[in-house]
Amino acid sequence: MSTISTIKIQVGLDDQKVPESIAWSATDNKDEKMIKAKGMIVSFWDPAEKAALRIDLWTKDMMVDEMADFFFQTMMTMADTYGRATPYKDQADELRAFAKDFFKKFQDKQAAEGQ
Incomplete structure (x- = not known):
């Protein structure tokens, strides 16, 4: 018998x-509490269509440095996943x-702008 996990995503919108605000929870998390986030990328x-369907959202208070790090x-996570899922480690x-x-180019831009 297989187990089903449910992931919930709540997005609070302004006018x-x-x-x-963005928050999420998963049923296989012991607490099942909502975890706050500033951004999300879900694919x-x-x-059938041979296409990626995406939801890309970020809150209006997410800073540029947070976006670059995100x-x-x-x-890096995509690279790890691709490395595990395929024989193409290169x-x-x-x-x-x-x-x-x-990320280095982003850091250089921030340094040049004095941030």
């Missing part, structure tokens, strides 16, 4: 329908290298 693979960590390494270069 302009811009996200003000589903539609095999993207860096997401790309491409996983290329994605990691790209993510590191992406």
